[in-house]
Amino acid sequence: MRKALIVGIDHYDHLNLLTGCVNDAFAVRAAVLRNSDGTLNFPSPQVVTGTNSEQRVFKRDLKEAVRKLFADDSDIALFYFAGHGYIEDTGGFLCASDSETGDDGLALAELMHIVNRSRARNKVIVLDSCHSGAAGNSAVAAGIAEISDGVTILTASTADQESYETPGGGAGVFTSLFVDALNGAAANLVGDITPGSVYAHIDQSLGPWAQRPVFKTNVKTFVSLRRSEPPIALADLQALTTHFPSPDLRFQLDPTFEPERSAGERDGTSIPLPDPAHTAVFTVLQRYVKVNLVRPVDAPHMWHAAMQSKSCELTVLGQHYWSLVDKGLI
Structure with a gap:
């Protein structure tokens, strides 16, 4: 059983509006839904979007959706988020449409508490938001990540950096590379696309002076996020x-x-x-x-x-x- 929760929020009641997060969410859904041979990969991924004032994503609903994603013993549970991120001395946050100050969003510490306690065999968190590199960081020891077995975190930027959209808007720089990787750019010679190969593709593509992706993992073997057409039989x-x-x-x-x-x-x-x-x-x-x-x-x-x-x-x-x-x- 492979489950995916994909969240993209453009509309915020009190924070600056964004333009590419909803597009990013649907691009990720299209990439993970099926393998390149047409077989189902993540059947019926749940897509939650904040598009306008009539379609908002509230913090309580975001938190409940995350709880449901990680509630059972699925083979892999994939959580993708694109939207505003916030950080302060108490930690980082994922901002919902009703966030007023940023620190009233879904705390990364809460997210990781849910993830670390999950019975899912593989937990993959992909965050395209500012300061998302704080995910998994220890609350008491600087420079230390605390993640349980089977957890992988891939973020658009470090805890100190912002996450940017492509020139002209409409898509995130990180997510554009993430989707390219899923569509085959990060496939190995047998066609498997793993979190490690996705990170390598994004890392090489961004270069040393752009926003820096962050990769944290505690796994014995990488799970395949998608199967692509192998470059050799x-x-x-x-x-x-x-x-x-x-x-x-x-x-x-x-x-x-x-x-x-x-x-x-x-x-x-x-x-x-x-x-x-x-x-x-x-x-x-x-x-x-x-x-x-x-x-x-x-x-x-x-x-x-x-x-x-x-x-x-x-x-x-x-x-x-x-x-x-x-x-x-x-």
Whole structure:
């Protein structure tokens, strides 16, 4: 059972109005609803939006929705929030539509109390709000996070920073990258998109001078937030150990592996003709090159490696996936 609560609040009775949070909420819903192959991922995600004065999100309702999300033993409970955030010396807050000062919103300490006591096996909190990096921080020890087993927190900014919208408004910078990651930018070679890979994508995209995302986790293994189309077929990936019996092997090539010939090479008698069995293997090797599993040795491209009877070898990433295949983990 996979449950998701997605909240986006643009309308505030007393605080500045926002313009992109509701859009962000629906973008996240579209991204998590189904896997790339069309299968359901988070069935019937609950979307709560504060759009205008007629459709507001009250603190009591936000807190109750969070309680219901984390109330049972679901496989994964995902909470996403986009809206105003506030921080003071007593901690951080998520602001509801009826917040007047900020410190009357849902306290991050209350949120984490609910999350840490939840029986859900995986609890994932994603916050696109100012000062959201304070989530999970200890109330008594600076620089210490207190999160229970199975909890992961991903926030748009540190406790001291604001969270920004894209130029022109309409979407949050953080959430735009979060959705890109879910849509495949953060997928590994088997198509899994994990909180760790999502953070890595956002971290690299924001750079050192922009708002800095925060990642806190206490898990033994990462859960997959969504499955994307893998960049290489599983059968090809599992064949790594067939083509490379050892991870440090240099695979010897020759012109019979390369199917393409120029006019002069076709007419010459010194260059052997392509071997269909070899060219089939060479096609797989080239797929490995495209996803950085294999590289030619002492040659700029695989074509040169074959035509010059050189070799190819596993990259560091290739050796990692070779080990996973060898251990039966893929």
